[in-house]
Amino acid sequence: MPKTIERSSSVPNVWARLRAALDRYLRDPKGRSLVARAYRAARASHRGQVRASGDEYIVHPLEVACILAELRLDPAAIAAALLHDVLEDSALDRRRLDADFGPEVAELVDGVTKLSAVELPRTAGPRQDSHAVHQQAENLRKLFLAMARDIRVIFIRLADRLHNMRTVSHLPPERREAMARETMEVYAALAGRLGLWEFRWRLEDLAFAELQPDACRELEKLMAERLKRRRRTLAIVRRGIERCLREEGLEPFSVEGRTKHLYSIQAKMKRKGCGLDEMLDLLAVRVIVPEVADCYRAFGLIQNLWMPIPGRFKDHIAMPKPNGYRSLHTTVLGPDGFPVEVQIRTPEMHRVNELGVAAHWAYKEGLPARGGDREREAYAWVRRLLEWIEEGRGEPDYLQSLKMDILSHQVFVFTPRGDVVDLPSGSTPLDFAYRIHTQVGHRFIGARVNSRIAPIDYRLRNADIVDVLTSNRDNPSWDWLKVVKSRHARSKIRQWFRRERRPESVQRGRDLLQAEMERKGIRLSLKQEDLLEPLWSRSHNSLEDLLASIGSGETDASLMAKKLLKLLPPEYVPPKRTRAKPPRLEKSPPVPVIIPGLTGINLRLAKCCLPVKGQDIVGYVSQGRVTVHRKDCSNFRRLSENKDRLTKARWI
Incomplete structure (x- = not known):
């Protein structure tokens, strides 16, 4: 099992480790002074606070700063790491941070603080409602928005999570499991996409040890x-x-x-x-x-x-x-x-x-932390992600698509000219076409993969060479939505139908919503627009806009019908089903008969002869019980052929 790196957790020792790490690359007096001032302010702000491990709280921000110093980050990022919890846990506010440490440090600390309040999406449970899924998707969007503003916010957050996972054993079991699952599904995957491989494998191994210890x-x-x-x-x-x-x-x-x-x-x-x-x-x-x-x-x-x-x-x-x-x-x-x-x-x-x-x-003496080619190169991937995220907002499968496109395994394929295209694992030639250009996707009629015609649902593999065949006009199909795997392609197909085939989308949406209403027992026609107004008025300009949105796949018909159940007057919705209580069964009175040598056995009086007290009786053993017959019962004469099943019986 991965061993937690146990170092001396005394404050002087951790502070000495941080200074030693900074000595390897940071010699600028102003930068060293900024870090030292941030340390003193953080220590004063966290004075008297203790972590679940029993360590002084200041040990945690010091460890986070040590992790970032190993990456040779600039003084502002190290200072922000030391201060990353002060806005939540002390009286220090944003204005004071700005005055004492400058707007760059204050903005980083504020960004990390806001991200700390965001619950990131983990695997959805079977009963997770649409509001929770939508909220999780928005939270993931906030994460990438923070990255696009200043990617150092994510470096601090990853270092914060790495140290928290190293000390997770001090938390209650349910919190440990939740943190480990979030670490595996979001933080480790994100570290991999950013190329932070050491972060990734350390986070994965620590989470693996918590989730599957055996x-x-x-x-x-x-x-x-x-x-x-x-x-x-x-x-x-x-x-x-x-x-x-x-x-x-x-x-x-x-x-x-x-x-x-x-x-x-x-x-x-x-x-x-x-x-x-x-x-x-x-x-x-x-x-x-x-x-x-x-x-x-x-x-x-x-x-x-x-x-x-x-x-x-x-x-x-x-x-x-x-x-x-x-x-x-x-x-x-x-x-x-x-x-x-x-x-x-x-x-x-x-x-x-x-x-x-x-x-x-990585900090270089005399160079600004941001700007020029370094910033453009670092942000190109993040900004592209943000474009995809904004494109897909509001789609019914937004969260799962977002996680698949951004945090899943990737497949790398070639264009005929040798350019590399990365796609979510499981992508098809149609996903490839839409990644090249929206119009290439819209005009797709087929593809050659490695010089051979491939089916539209062929799963691309690493190093495939893909050549898209196109017509001279747009021809998307509704069936394409069942084929594509990437959210980007799905979004472009839906946009096309919403824009170019509005009447068709409206009619398709009408059919889908009416079918869902009938399935749920709603006694209402879509022509009764006045009763449907509460359904569309908050999110669309008209009922037709809502139907077009359903028809293009951007809005879920089942979800709309479910909402409608809560909005309509009682006469239009089926009565709530109440579980019928089973009729109370009167307990049968005990049979006043004794079977010599047997106790606790189930007894019943035979319905064929209905013996009453005083008559001569005999028992017949069958199916775990004894049935009591009159000796003169016509059925008993037939049953008596199985003498092994007969037993004596007498009235009490």
């Missing part, structure tokens, strides 16, 4: 057993690569071994349906060489040292991931027959790969 412990045990056997392989591969690079003069270089992290192993085994011994990237060697050309030279040399495994070469230098990740990947069969993945990159690639978007914010 599975985590078992996997850790299995990994320890395999590493005992494979450590020798890793050492031989490392030494072989070092010797080869030295002989070829590819210096300076570094070669480091690593193992795959626990949760990523668990997720891959589940995704691929494979066992631990079938994984080809359990062990990896990371090779860092000076120049890009050296990466390809090193690749050729390594391919000659050991047998490469076919189909395991990935050139992320020529085809970088959207978050900037660049590296060569290959897998070779090591000397003991164990597969080893080799990753080859330059120092600059390694920096960007490890820090992701944060690499563009």
Whole structure:
């Protein structure tokens, strides 16, 4: 199980660690002074406050600042990390922050404080109502809006969550589970999309240990057993690569071994349906060489040292991931027959790969924290997300689509010219067409994938080359909504029908709403517009606008019919069903008969002869009870053939 990093939690020790981390890159006296003043203000604001772990509260903002100092963030971000809880937990206000630390720090602290109040979406429960889903979607939108304003707000929030997960064991079980689930579904996924890989794997492993402790412990045990056997392989591969690079003069270089992290192993085994011994990237060697050309030279040399495994070469230098990740990947069969993945990159690639978007914010002496190419590069992806988010607001599946487009696994495909396009996993050629351009999507008539005609619902795979075939006019179909997987494509199709096929959308919406009303027993025609006004007046300009919105798929007909049930007078809605109470059954009086040798047995008087007290009787055993007959009963003569079932009986 991932071990929480236990460091001395005394305030002087953590403050000393922060100063040591700052010493490695921050020498500007003004920046150092800003951090020191923020620390003193935070310590004074949190004086007397204690965390659930028993530590002084100031330890938490200090740890958050230490995490960000490892990313070499600028003094304003470090100061904001130290102050990130003061607006919630002390008398310090925004105006005072602005006066004492400047508008940049005050704005960062304010942004983090507002995000802390936002409940981010986790997996929706089966009974989650539409208002809750809509609120969660809006909260996710606020998260990305905060990123678009200043991405350092998210860095502080991620560092805050990482330290909270390290100390989560001090919280009640239900809070621990909720925090771990949110960490896994939102924060870890977001860190991955931003290229913050160390954040991602640490958050995933900590959440995995909370959500599936038994599975985590078992996997850790299995990994320890395999590493005992494979450590020798890793050492031989490392030494072989070092010797080869030295002989070829590819210096300076570094070669480091690593193992795959626990949760990523668990997720891959589940995704691929494979066992631990079938994984080809359990062990990896990371090779860092000076120049890009050296990466390809090193690749050729390594391919000659050991047998490469076919189909395991990935050139992320020529085809970088959207978050900037660049590296060569290959897998070779090591000397003991164990597969080893080799990753080859330059120092600059390694920096960007490890820090992701944060690499563009690493503090450099004399340069502003924001502005120029660094800001544009860091924000390009975030701003594109914000455009998609704004496009889809109000759609019935907004939350799930948003999470899928932004936080899910991605697939990377090529245009015929070699440009890389990233799409949500499971996307189709039609999703690809809409990503290229809205008009390309509207005029889609087919696609070639890897030079072959592919069906419209073909699931794209990494490295597919997609060539879209188009007509000279728009021809979207309602059926396309069942095919596309991305929210972006779905939104564009709906917009087209709302704009270009309004009468058709209105009629389709009328049919859908009328069918839902009938299904719910609402006795009302859509021609009775005066009674329907409360349904559309708050969100649309007219009933026709509402029907067009339903018809284009932007509004859910079932949800509207459900609302209508609450708005209409009683005579138009079905009566509330009340569960009929079962009739009270009078308890039968006990049968005044004794069966010698049997107690507690179920007795009943035979309906065929209805014996009464004083008559000669006999018992007949059947189906776990004894039926009492008169000895002169006509049926009894037939039953008496089974003598084993007969028993004596007498009246009480």
